[in-house]
Amino acid sequence: MATPPPPPHPHATGPYAAGPAGPCVPQPYGAYGSHPQPGRYGCSLCGAWPAAPATVRGHQGLIVLMRFLSARGPFCRDCGLATYRRMSSDTLWQGWWSPLSLVATPVTLLMNLGPRAAFRRLAPPSGGFRPALDPGKPLWCRAPALLVLTPLALLALAVPALLLLGLVVGDDGPRPLQSGQCVRNDGDWSDQELVVTDCSSPRAEYKVSRPTAATGGTCAPGDYVARPEYSPDLTLNCLTPLR
Template sequence: MTTPPYNSQPLTPHTAPQGPAATYPAGSPQSPYGYGQPAQAPMPGCRVCGAHPAEGFTVRAHQGLLVVMRFEKLDGPFCRTCGRAVIRQMTTRTLLLGWWSPLSLVAITPFTLLWNLVAHRKFSKLPASTPAPGRQSLPEGTPVHRRPVAYVALIPAAWAVWAITGLITHAG
């Protein structure tokens, strides 16, 4: 027997059954690794309505204000209905307010929109579910492309095309 350096109790040799028929019940101290496989924690339900199945993914929004930027994120898990509702709300907000600084116009807002597109695809693959008793799902609302406020994004996009075209044509 040897004494470990950080423990006052001596280590004892482990005796385990031999052969291919040796089986160990979960949590058995005779298993070769000490204990059986840990039980998996149950998958949490939607953070809004408690429905199952739910996907743990983050939805993002961005707001650009000339030199200041504001980032928002909402971590899952969300069910299909609540996830799509959150994505529609935060994507519409990003399309409205995300373009109003130079760095946001070029990099951050497009990245945020792509991130939310990936999230939308993940949530859309989930089957429809029912909320837990006493809770309600978020209303999905209209799709982003049918919300007039989302088309405000065309203003900075048109401005960027105009500015780049002006730089190219007057650069000679």
């Protein structure tokens, strides 16, 4: 009658188990179906852990049609960032080519910020059955993003630049006249354009004066009256012809 084999040693469990020859021999990882967190799955692309469940979205505008794209799974940090950057980069140059896509594209890009934040919180991937994807360049350093962001940045800078230019250059309105100055009128009397001119210049046409008590507070006969914008203090300016 054959003698039954001896039972295994009570402490010979786990990755090291007593083999037929007696010494403890290391068993390959996964021999017992173990996982860093039992009952949960690793990255759907490389099998690495840790992984976060997420849906990365993309959008394409097709003149009169649209396509809504998505990639679902759990993703490790590197595969998730690679998927987010690829689909968002494609959306930046493919997503504007239909009327409704002008709204759908920004919404899609904003929705991808949630998965991006989840991927960035993960630890580096490990234990996968294949290497994780290379995340590549950040989204804002890629050509499609630069093509979109450059005109937007120029537009955003143009508004304050125009305001600053207006403050520096100032108002191009009429300058106040002072009594004793000589001017010429480069416009007509319905739309005066009075320019201060040297009184010795042959181009000088009128001399600026103020009404006096002798004239009853009005301009003398034959004088012209400057428009109110040439006198911010609302004082009447008379223009006496020089010839």
